[in-house]
Amino acid sequence: AATDEFTITINGKGGHAAQPHRNIDPIVIGSQLVTALQSIVSRGSNPLDSLVVSVTKFNAGEAYNIIPEKAVLAGTVRSLTKHSRAFAEQRMRAHCEAFGLLNNIKIDLDFKNNYPVTFNHSGQTDIAADVADKVSINGPITREVEPMMGGEDFSYMLEARPGCYIFLGNGESANLHHPAYDFNDDALPYGMSYWVELAQYRLKDAQLTPAEKIAA
Numbered sequence: 217a218a219t220d221e222f223t224i225t226i227n228g229k230g231g232h233a234a235q236p237h238r239n240i241d242p243i244v245i246g247s248q249l250v251t252a253l254q255s256i257v258s259r260g261s262n263p264l265d266s267l268v269v270s271v272t273k274f275n276a277g278e279a280y281n282i283i284p285e286k287a288v289l290a291g292t293v294r295s296l297t298k299h300s301r302a303f304a305e306q307r308m309r310a311h312c313e314a315f316g317l318l319n320n321i322k323i324d325l326d327f328k329n330n331y332p333v334t335f336n337h338s339g340q341t342d343i344a345a346d347v348a349d350k351v352s353i354n355g356p357i358t359r360e361v362e363p364m365m366g367g368e369d370f371s372y373m374l375e376a377r378p379g380c381y382i383f384l385g386n387g388e389s390a391n392l393h394h395p396a397y398d399f400n401d402d403a404l405p406y407g408m409s410y411w412v413e414l415a416q417y418r419l420k421d422a423q424l425t426p427a428e429k430i431a432a
Contacts, residue, residue, distance in 0.1 A: 217266065217294040218301050219330040219367030224249065224312060227322045230285035240321055242287035243276050249315050249323075250274070250289065256307045267304060268294040268365050294365040296333055334371040337378040344380040347417055351409040384410070 226249070228242030250271050261267045269291070276287035293308075295301040305327050316323040348357045361383075370381050384407050390396040 217268070217296055217363070217365040217367055218333045218371075220293040220295075220301065220305070221328045221330055222291060222293065222308060223326040224289040224308075225324040225326075226287040226289070226315075227324070228283070228285060228287065228319075229321070230283050233281045233283050236283065239283045240319055241283050242321075243284070245315060245319055245321070245323075246274060246276065246287040246289055249311065252311055252315070253308065256304055256311075260307055261300060261303060265300045266294075266296045266363060266365060267300045268292075269304060269308075270294075292367075294367065296363055296365075301329075331367045331369050332371045332375060334368045334381055335374055336380045337374070340378050340380040343417070344382050344414070347414045348382065348410055351406055351413055353406075 224246075226242040226246050228245065229240035231239035253269050253271060256269050257267050270293075271289050271291040273288070273290035277284040293301070293304045295304060308327065309325055312323040312325045345357060345359050368381060370379075373379060374381070384403055386400045386403055389398055389400060
């Protein structure tokens with residue numbers, strides 16, 4: 217998926233927690249905003265268009281008895297189309313503006329476009345899959361994979377040149393980014409074999425004449 221990062225700064229009015237009527241509580245506003253942002257996907261986007269809005273940071277306050285001046289939210293947006301990507305940013309800006317007006321404060325949104333969609337090209341995908349089949353000891357590899365909402369900077373290379381991004385199986389383990397993730401060292405020989413086989417395949421292909429390539 218295309219990945220974007222956002223930071224929302226809620227500029228409230230701090231003061232004593234025993235006198236909330238004299239303050240503008242950025243924690244309460246931030247909590248309401250987190251919930252409201254979920255409606256961008258659940259009630260704003262087409263259910264058939266993949267879109268994810270995740271708030272992954274909420275930082276505010278340091279004391280038990282003080283309402284802080286500021287709250288900072290941050291997170292990520294994932295999308296598979298340019299339309300969904302633009303829609304998510306537009307709705308997030310509208311939400312921040314509306315909550316700012318409602319509470320008579322300034323809410324700043326820093327929205328950063330990150331990686332584009334990782335899009336495999338058909339010809340290179342066929343080659344990568346055929347080579348992977350040769351080194352697989354567990355039967356044919358999985359060629360039909362559903363779109364995933366993770367992000368990948370290899371997408372920049374696929375925009376510049378045709379290519380294919382593949383997964384090397386790790387066996388039964390926790391997912392990537394999970395604290396219990398443990399790379400399976402037994403997968404290393406298969407990964408090395410794949411690259412050797414791929415290099416040999418492409419070198420051999422480069423030496424064939426056009427007629428030989430058609431016959432092959």
